């Protein structure tokens with residue numbers, strides 16, 4: 001095995017350069033994998049490999065650190081920290097370890113690591129050193145069970161307040177490995193080294209903000225079993241045939257824009273056009289007099305009742321307000337390919353009849369793009385419940401409504417019935433502004449119109465949408481600027 005770890009993603013706001021499709025595995029699978037390799041590879045335990053990989057990463061990312069504080073918890077996460085502490089001390093660092101448990105009661109491996117750290121000359125102190133150049137958060141990994149209290153909470157506060165970097169062992173303490181839900185008290189690290197498996201919780205919910213740069217070391221254990229989720233990889237550039245015409249890339253029709261919300265429909269339409277659709281029609285429900293978008297004269301304006309949209313990809317919602325409600329039965333019943341966003345989803349959430357219509361649409365032709373509150377309305381729950389398990393919520397929606405679901409937010413989740421959910425690695429907080437959701441809906445429409453299967457269309461559009469924000473140099477990105485970049 002290599003003790004060099006691989007960087008999977010840089011911290012938030014730094015783009016997803018170099019990202020590729022990684023398998024993500026939950027803690028139950030990780031424990032089963034650990035159980036099938038109790039002795040690691042060769043004659044070293046997995047913990048010994050983990051400790052060496054951690055110490056090497058620390059040397060690589062904080063090479064000039066002299067004093068390193070290692071905060072160790074009572075389980076094997078703490079054992080990893082003790083192994084790393086022994087190496088770093090032997091390599092000339094001044095290592096201070098804090099423990100709040102009796103090491104005589106640790107697991108066999110963690111006890112052996114404690115003896116090694118003592119033999120190496122590591123200092124032990126039950127409170128953090130007055131000054132330290134870097135810290136290893138080895139408090140809790142996949143075994144964190146309850147909110148952190150007492151000394152553990154104090155140590156987390158100390159790490160988070162320090163101006164020096166924290167490297168989280170396996171995952172930041174207080175973050176749920178499977179869901180990315182962060183406890184009120186959790187570590188905010190600059191680097192996280194995920195061990196043995198890459199956990200889904202690092203990439204969604206509170207994960208990205210808590211982890212910083214995400215690194216991975218498989219500890220020499222190869223795992224070819226199906227993952228519980230996938231990190232979505234970059235979009236392949238598709239070659240457009242020379243012998244193409246505007247019909248080749250499909251027609252998109254945007255239905256939305258209730259009075260005062262015409263801009264939402266225009267944003268979706270411009271985005272579909274710049275996203276590669278052959279022709280884009282707009283049905284602005286609140287502004288029938290509108291016949292031209294001067295900034296995008298390619299768009300064609302029609303009344304919804306007069307347009308033959310039966311062979312088009314429809315994008316419905318986009319500032320549709322109350323006006324979209326009366327068209328939804330027709331749209332759900334007859335649209336060939338369909339993207340449902342915002343107000344369309346809110347109306348569906350309130351109507352069992354529309355819900356049934358949605359679930360009965362032909363498989364593989366519908367994408368819904370809810371944010372957490374819209375997802376909560378559809379699931380008859382709260383946004384907090386959705387955010388506590390974003391993967392689970394997206395998969396439930398996909399199964400219940402038999403469609404592809406794009407659950408927006410930090411680490412957008414894309415789920416389809418019977419498929420492995422994807423977590424998107426691109427995007428940043430510049431997207432947290434009005435209209436970016438309309439841009440995404442239009443872009444999904446363009447990818448569907450180009451003939452992509454619904455899951456692929458959704459994954460590609462979400463990746464490109466986030467990538468455009470990652471590549472944007474300014475600090476503020478408006479939705480209309482975003483339209484042109486995707």
Ligand SMILES: NC(=O)C1=CN([C@@H]2O[C@H](COP(=O)(O)OP(=O)(O)OC[C@H]3O[C@@H](n4cnc5c(N)ncnc54)[C@H](O)[C@@H]3O)[C@@H](O)[C@H]2O)[C@@H](O)CC1
Pocket residue numbers: 030031033034035046047050073074075076077078079080139140141142143144145146147148149152169170171195196
């Ligand atoms: N699973 C694996 O394959 C491997 C695991 N390793 C490490 O071991 C970790 C998992 O070890 P464990 O299962 O021992 O779990 P943890 O080390 O995450 O913690 C579990 C221990 O903490 C206690 N605990 C949980 N929440 C607490 C709280 N709020 N306050 C006080 N005590 C609390 C539990 O009672 C238990 O004793 C991984 O995250 C990883 O760092 C590595 O050694 C290598 C391989």
Ligand SMILES: [K+]
Pocket residue numbers: 077137138139140141168169170171172173
């Ligand atoms: K940790």
